[in-house]
Amino acid sequence: MQIGPYVLPNALFVAPMAGVTDRPFRKLCKRLGAGYAVSEMVTSRPDLQDSLKTSRRADHQGEPAPIAVQIAGTDAPMMADAARHNIDRGAQIIDINMGCPAKKVCTKWAGSALMQDEALALHIIEAVVAACAPHGVPVTLKMRTGWCASAKNAPALARAAESAGIQMLTVHGRTRDQGYKGFAEHHTVAAIKAELRIPVVANGDISSPQAAAAVLRQTGADALMIGRAAQGRPWIFREIAHYLTTGQELAPPSFAEVKAWMLEHLQEHYGLYGEHTGVRSARKHLGWYVQSLSLPADERQRFRAHINTLTNPDDQLKSVSDCFDAWSAGLPAPVMAEVDWRLAA
Numbered sequence: 001m002q003i004g005p006y007v008l009p010n011a012l013f014v015a016p017m018a019g020v021t022d023r024p025f026r027k028l029c030k031r032l033g034a035g036y037a038v039s040e041m042v043t044s045r046p047d048l049q050d051s052l053k054t055s056r057r058a059d060h061q062g063e064p065a066p067i068a069v070q071i072a073g074t075d076a077p078m079m080a081d082a083a084r085h086n087i088d089r090g091a092q093i094i095d096i097n098m099g100c101p102a103k104k105v106c107t108k109w110a111g112s113a114l115m116q117d118e119a120l121a122l123h124i125i126e127a128v129v130a131a132c133a134p135h136g137v138p139v140t141l142k143m144r145t146g147w148c149a150s151a152k153n154a155p156a157l158a159r160a161a162e163s164a165g166i167q168m169l170t171v172h173g174r175t176r177d178q179g180y181k182g183f184a185e186h187h188t189v190a191a192i193k194a195e196l197r198i199p200v201v202a203n204g205d206i207s208s209p210q211a212a213a214a215v216l217r218q219t220g221a222d223a224l225m226i227g228r229a230a231q232g233r234p235w236i237f238r239e240i241a242h243y244l245t246t247g248q249e250l251a252p253p254s255f256a257e258v259k260a261w262m263l264e265h266l267q268e269h270y271g272l273y274g275e276h277t278g279v280r281s282a283r284k285h286l287g288w289y290v291q292s293l294s295l296p297a298d299e300r301q302r303f304r305a306h307i308n309t310l311t312n313p314d315d316q317l318k319s320v321s322d323c324f325d326a327w328s329a330g331l332p333a334p335v336m337a338e339v340d341w342r343l344a345a
């Protein structure tokens with residue numbers, strides 16, 4: 001699998017997810033088997049380019065190449081400028097967001113809403129491709145199957161995007177109207193794949209190695225992109241890779257392995273966000289991690305309740321460490337006893 005000059009180690013991609021796939025999480029996913037990761041979307045608005053949020057999103061320190069930055073907006077010259085700005089800051093691939101159902105970006109309808117206006121969508125694609133060409137930077141596109149069930153224009157837009165110079169296309173098998181409801185369908189992706197020469201990536205509801213194999217069979221896609229199923233389970237990439245290669249399920253990781261990954265993730269997370277914000281924004285990841293482990297539901301719930309009370313990194317790291325050590329030994333986490341006692345009192 002190749003995007004422009006970049007040969008990827010495999011064809012399993014982490015989906016861009018705003019608020020989730022920041023640098024620490026992308027690095028961990030890549031370490032645990034993902035071949036490629038795209039940044040969370042960054043705005044094309046010049047007045048926001050130096051905001052704390054955007055600079056954190058554009059932080060790629062220590063991340064294995066290629067560095068792929070997703071840009072979002074509705075104005076073609078502004079999107080071209082955003083592409084150049086991000087290239088100057090290290091982007092090696094620029095991805096255009098026409099897949100996000102978020103209501104407004106740049107105070108106008110953007111993301112997948114652009115699919116409603118094919119002329120504007122194409123204008124943006126052409127402007128970004130022209131801006132990236134002198135730098136030899138490939139441009140990729142992420143879209144949905146269309147605006148709504150009666151306007152599934154992804155195949156037409158995909159053909160136009162390929163002619164305009166897009167070098168890879170990702171399709172989430174839902175319309176914009178669906179948000180995240182219902183199920184992703186992949187026959188539209190299969191139809192697009194059959195028509196295009198550039199690599200096509202299938203995305204949507206790939207939540208297990210078996211689902212990955214089925215989507216590959218159904219679509220003939222060149223790669224798979226996984227989003228929500230990787231939350232709290234970044235090792236899903238190595239599980240899928242193993243299953244696609246051997247047809248066998250990989251044994252789940254031990255508590256000790258997950259503990260080591262979580263502690264590493266937390267340290268990187270505090271490094272990016274600072275201790276005050278980092279402790280708080282890490283809580284969602286910790287909740288997802290325990291959700292994906294084989295634990296009794298009430299144990300998970302009490303772990304989350306306890307973690308949400310902690311406000312400094314040392315306490316958060318120690319709690320994670322102690323709980324995982326206890327679970328490794330087949331015991332309830334120590335914090336649970338404390339919460340139990342208080343509840344009983």
Ligand SMILES: Cc1cc2nc3c(=O)[nH]c(=O)nc-3n(C[C@H](O)[C@H](O)[C@H](O)COP(=O)(O)O)c2cc1C
Nearest residue numbers: 015016017018040041099100172204205226227228
């Ligand atoms: C919390 C969250 C944030 C997302 N942010 C983005 C984004 O910044 N850019 C984008 O193109 N898609 C975004 N998406 C969509 C995902 O990339 C992906 O297309 C979608 O979740 C379907 O894949 P999945 O079923 O594997 O999760 C986001 C999805 C979620 C759940």
